[in-house]
Amino acid sequence: VADVASYFDGPGPRQWLAMPRRHDTSPVTPPSPSAASEEPRGLGRPVVAALGAMLAVACALVVLSFHVAAKARGGQLHHSLFWAGMLAAFVPLTGAVLARRARPLERTVAVLALASFTTLPKLLRNFTGPLFHDEFAHWRQTVETLETGELGHPNAIVRMASEFPGLHVLTSNIARHTGLSVWDSALVLIVVAHVIALLGVYAFVRELSGSSRVAAVGAVIYATNPSWLFFDSQFAYETLALPLAIWSLVLTLRLLRADGRAEVVAAVAGAVALTGVTVATHHLTAMAVWVIQAVMAVAITIRAVRAGGRTAPDARPARAWLPVLAASPVMLLFLAGRWHALSRYLGPSLERGAAQLSALFSGPGASTQSGQHRRLFGQTALPLYEVAAGLVLPFALALAFGGALWLTRRRWASLPAAATAVAAVGLAYFASLPFLLTLGGAEGARRSWVFSYLGLALVIALGVDVLVTRWPVQGAVRRRAEAALLAAGLVIVAVGGVAAGQNVSYRFPGGYEVGNDARAIDEEGRALADWMQRQLGNHHRVIADRYSGMLIGSFGRQDLVVPSNSFPAWDLYFEAGPPSPELIDQLRVGDVEYLVVDRRMATDRPGLGYWFTGDEPGRGGDRLAPAAALRRLDCLPWTAAVYASEHLTLYRLDLDAYDEDQTASISAAVASGDCT
Amino acid sequence: MSRAGLQRLAVPSLAVLVLTIGGSIALATAPHLPWASLRAVLGITGMALVPGVALASMAVPRADGVVLAGFSAIAALAWHAALGVVLPGADEISNGAVIGLSAVAGLVAANAGALWPSRSFEEPTVGPGASGGPSFQAVATAVVVSALAVGAVAAVAQRAVPLEAEPRPSIALALPDARSLDRSAGAGPDRVPGVVRVTAPELRLPVQVTRSGGARGTVSLEVLVDGAPVQSLEGAGTSPNAAQTVIASVPVPDDGCTHRVSVRPAGSASALDRGQVGLLVVRLGTRTCPSEHTS
Numbered sequence: 001v002a003d004v005a006s007y008f009d010g011p012g013p014r015q016w017l018a019m020p021r022r023h024d025t026s027p028v029t030p031p032s033p034s035a036a037s038e039e040p041r042g043l044g045r046p047v048v049a050a051l052g053a054m055l056a057v058a059c060a061l062v063v064l065s066f067h068v069a070a071k072a073r074g075g076q077l078h079h080s081l082f083w084a085g086m087l088a089a090f091v092p093l094t095g096a097v098l099a100r101r102a103r104p105l106e107r108t109v110a111v112l113a114l115a116s117f118t119t120l121p122k123l124l125r126n127f128t129g130p131l132f133h134d135e136f137a138h139w140r141q142t143v144e145t146l147e148t149g150e151l152g153h154p155n156a157i158v159r160m161a162s163e164f165p166g167l168h169v170l171t172s173n174i175a176r177h178t179g180l181s182v183w184d185s186a187l188v189l190i191v192v193a194h195v196i197a198l199l200g201v202y203a204f205v206r207e208l209s210g211s212s213r214v215a216a217v218g219a220v221i222y223a224t225n226p227s228w229l230f231f232d233s234q235f236a237y238e239t240l241a242l243p244l245a246i247w248s249l250v251l252t253l254r255l256l257r258a259d260g261r262a263e264v265v266a267a268v269a270g271a272v273a274l275t276g277v278t279v280a281t282h283h284l285t286a287m288a289v290w291v292i293q294a295v296m297a298v299a300i301t302i303r304a305v306r307a308g309g310r311t312a313p314d315a316r317p318a319r320a321w322l323p324v325l326a327a328s329p330v331m332l333l334f335l336a337g338r339w340h341a342l343s344r345y346l347g348p349s350l351e352r353g354a355a356q357l358s359a360l361f362s363g364p365g366a367s368t369q370s371g372q373h374r375r376l377f378g379q380t381a382l383p384l385y386e387v388a389a390g391l392v393l394p395f396a397l398a399l400a401f402g403g404a405l406w407l408t409r410r411r412w413a414s415l416p417a418a419a420t421a422v423a424a425v426g427l428a429y430f431a432s433l434p435f436l437l438t439l440g441g442a443e444g445a446r447r448s449w450v451f452s453y454l455g456l457a458l459v460i461a462l463g464v465d466v467l468v469t470r471w472p473v474q475g476a477v478r479r480r481a482e483a484a485l486l487a488a489g490l491v492i493v494a495v496g497g498v499a500a501g502q503n504v505s506y507r508f509p510g511g512y513e514v515g516n517d518a519r520a521i522d523e524e525g526r527a528l529a530d531w532m533q534r535q536l537g538n539h540h541r542v543i544a545d546r547y548s549g550m551l552i553g554s555f556g557r558q559d560l561v562v563p564s565n566s567f568p569a570w571d572l573y574f575e576a577g578p579p580s581p582e583l584i585d586q587l588r589v590g591d592v593e594y595l596v597v598d599r600r601m602a603t604d605r606p607g608l609g610y611w612f613t614g615d616e617p618g619r620g621g622d623r624l625a626p627a628a629a630l631r632r633l634d635c636l637p638w639t640a641a642v643y644a645s646e647h648l649t650l651y652r653l654d655l656d657a658y659d660e661d662q663t664a665s666i667s668a669a670v671a672s673g674d675c676t
Numbered sequence: 677m678s679r680a681g682l683q684r685l686a687v688p689s690l691a692v693l694v695l696t697i698g699g700s701i702a703l704a705t706a707p708h709l710p711w712a713s714l715r716a717v718l719g720i721t722g723m724a725l726v727p728g729v730a731l732a733s734m735a736v737p738r739a740d741g742v743v744l745a746g747f748s749a750i751a752a753l754a755w756h757a758a759l760g761v762v763l764p765g766a767d768e769i770s771n772g773a774v775i776g777l778s779a780v781a782g783l784v785a786a787n788a789g790a791l792w793p794s795r796s797f798e799e800p801t802v803g804p805g806a807s808g809g810p811s812f813q814a815v816a817t818a819v820v821v822s823a824l825a826v827g828a829v830a831a832v833a834q835r836a837v838p839l840e841a842e843p844r845p846s847i848a849l850a851l852p853d854a855r856s857l858d859r860s861a862g863a864g865p866d867r868v869p870g871v872v873r874v875t876a877p878e879l880r881l882p883v884q885v886t887r888s889g890g891a892r893g894t895v896s897l898e899v900l901v902d903g904a905p906v907q908s909l910e911g912a913g914t915s916p917n918a919a920q921t922v923i924a925s926v927p928v929p930d931d932g933c934t935h936r937v938s939v940r941p942a943g944s945a946s947a948l949d950r951g952q953v954g955l956l957v958v959r960l961g962t963r964t965c966p967s968e969h970t971s
Contacts, residue, residue: 059829063829063833063836063837063839066833066839067837067838067839069841070838070839070840070841070842071838071841109818112818112819112822113822115822116822116823116825116826117826119823119826120826120829120830123826123827123829123830124830124833124834124839127830127831127834127839128834187827188823188827191823191826191827192819192820192823195819195822195823196819199819509839509840509841510841511841512841512844522843522844522846523843523844523845523846524844524846524848527846527848528848531848531850535850634957635934635957641956641957642850642956643848643849643850643956644848644849644850644955644956645846645847645848645849646846646847646848648848649955649956
């Protein structure tokens with residue numbers, strides 16, 4: 001292996017700015033001779049061994065937490081074990097990367113270890129198959145790609161999955177070329193993507209700060225973001241798009257200090273290509289990376305204009321705009337063709353979120369009347385300390401962000417202008433917080449954090465670096481107090497982040513819970529899905545609730561037809577009266593062949609508050625489906641049960657046999673207790 | 677290209693050749709090998725070709741790295757062409773997509789290699805903490821190793837201790853072939869359009885038993901028609917988490933009435949004893965019969 005200096009720990013901007021450049025006419029300050037003598041000693045073998053041991057203990061504790069959760073009948077011991085394990089990794093690794101004597105190599109390895117370790121909980125959660133809502137959609141999409149070689153198969157679980165095939169192409173080809181199952185191929189891909197993403201954050205902050213310590217601390221802070229442990233580790237297109245986007249940003253920063261035409265072309269090509277692949281993988285991530293690149297370009301342009309004729313170290317606005325402009329055609333061409341679908345997919349949430357936020361700020365009466373506000377951690381099963389950390393999290397981050405800005409106020413002028421832009425991106429986190437109080441905007445707010453945390457990570461890591469750098473000249477009491485404060489802050493953001501990002505049903509195994517996504521997946525639903533696939537074949541159009549639908553739309557290989565306000569098929573379940581002739585026409589035109597009924601609709605409310613979609617009538621309320629409405633399906637001549645288990649019944653629809661008067665009379669008879 | 681550059685290029689080039697040839701042979705012969713895992717390893721090695729070439733480009737100076745970028749793209753195309761030969765039936769669209777993505781990834785990574793480490797290689801780094809870091813190859817190797825390690829931890833943990841709640845037992849009842857049922861109109865005086873018409877006195881109902889949670893052994897079931905047991909079934913022992921289907925011929929009176937067929941575990945000691953489950957309503961006509969239930 002050639003003796004090359006590290007990419008990861010190559011010269012950062014501070015060193016880079018001190019280097020002679022071919023076209024740079026500004027005076028150059030040679031590196032201080034003393035600098036070379038400040039080579040860090042390294043952590044030493046005992047410390048490294050202790051860190052390894054702590055990681056092993058941390059893994060064992062996390063495994064134990066899942067085991068206890070699987071066996072638990074109440075109690076919250078598994079939460080305590082989980083956090084004991086997580087903090088057994090987070091705290092020592094953070095201490096290691098903060099150490100002055102740590103070498104860049106050791107910091108890189110620590111980040112790598114943290115990236116790998118933070119993949120473990122999701123791997124333990126569902127090692128053998130998809131479990132999260134979106135995973136079913138992408139698993140199905142990959143299977144279709146693998147079996148048919150065609151892209152764009154309609155996907156009712158996640159509608160946009162069909163339009164962004166990057167993940168499915170890669171996964172299906174890993175499966176095809178290795179002989180691994182689709183799920184095992186998915187695991188290979190997401191583990192590598194997850195690890196590379198955090199290394200990308202490290203490289204990104206390294207570029208902006210010029211310090212391996214700041215970069216490593218930034219990576220640690222980023223790993224506490226609410227999506228990192230579970231959402232960004234699931235088999236979904238965001239998981240692959242995230243590292244692509246982050247590395248596109250890293251390339252953009254490299255471009256700013258590229259020297260020579262070939263390097264510039266290479267960097268632009270790299271950044272644009274990665275953005276392009278991101279566009280083909282996930283819509284929001286592609287738009288976000290493009291926006292961040294544009295914000296960085298604006299900041300660099302402003303600094304260049306302010307610098308006037310003077311030579312600014314990173315005043316290369318033309319270069320900064322290159323990736324933005326070069327990626328624009330890719331973005332426009334790809335997204336424009338999908339704009340209609342995207343607007344239908346994203347638009348309602350954005351509109352609802354904005355409207356509900358507006359109502360919220362109009363006064364408590366307006367929002368309460370609209371019934372569309374949400375209570376943070378309402379009906380949560382989280383332990384009290386997690387709820388407390390989740391509630392304190394925004395304030396802790398605001399304090400850390402503001403404090404870091406204050407501590408580093410003299411440092412920003414020497415940092416690249418792009419750092420200012422990234423710090424501004426961090427402010428988006430605080431701007432998103434009010435949306436958490438709305439039903440429509442909460443999801444979008446949470447999704448934005450994977451990007452705004454880049455800014456938070458940079459700013460807070462810079463502040464931590466300044467704080468820790470002062471320690472050698474400070475008294476022991478103050479040093480210890482600050483260390484304790486930092487440790488407490490780390491615990492709060494780590495615990496609060498997970499608490500704010502994912503609910504218990506996704507995080508831990510446990511008993512069946514009606515209508516609670518990951519806990520609503522059981523053998524009964526799987527048996528129905530398998531039976532449909534085996535007995536009926538693929539691609540029948542089926543109406544099913546969200547929870548049965550995840551299994552039927554994936555393992556069952558059926559094409560789900562999702563009710564909506566314009567297609568109120570939920571009336572078949574929720575209204576004891578006869579369905580409207582218009583709905584019957586829609587069923588006929590839509591070629592709907594089967595109907596899945598979960599009889600718990602008449603006895604339980606779903607944990608998520610809805611059976612089909614967030615638009616359904618009675619969402620979040622306590623109204624049960626009328627038993628007569630479900631029982632009626634056993635009596636109507638155009639519905640015939642072909643499969644039944646304890647709670648789930650599959651009805652075959654024969655709409656040719658539909659008779660409006662007969663349906664009305666049977667509905668009335670069933671409501672009064674007869675089935676004639 | 678300088679002589680030194682060529683010498684540096686020799687190692688990654690050799691690696692590329694070995695990977696290409698070895699990977700192709702592996703894929704060509706792997707389907708006949710008994711070790712699926714070996715095939716997986718070899719296949720993943722082959723898939724790693726492009727990034728492998730790109731990483732190799734990190735080891736050479738800038739100009740050589742640019743050459744390697746092109747070499748990487750060509751190698752990617754060659755690799756996938758080889759796949760097309762050794763994997764009959766490989767889909768063109770899918771392969772085309774992966775060729776495109778691989779070529780892009782290869783170019784990106786190789787260009788990246790041309791851009792950065794060569795600078796570091798040619799221009800020694802300065803300042804505290806600017807040297808002593810890992811090479812790109814080492815980081816990439818560590819990514820793979822750590823991914824394997826975390827996967828191994830999860831796999832071992834999965835086998836060592838239960839990490840999922842014990843699944844609820846489930847019994848299901850299904851008609852053998854819903855499509856074959858005659859649902860045509862006007863089959864007889866007692867029948868009206870759209871109802872199920874069963875011409876045989878016995879309706880074959882396959883009973884699907886799904887057992888999970890590690891239970892082994894025999895499960896006794898009984899099938900009921902209108903609440904009365906009509907047949908007992910013995911479900912043979914199944915492996916944990918496996919579904920088992922038992923086919924039974926359940927007699928259903930062909931009297932034009934609506935009948936309710938259900939299944940339940942026999943006896944009361946069974947963990948599956950949840951009463952009458954898998955209730956199917958079989959409509960043979962519209963007559964009101966004494967045995968009919970509406971609940």
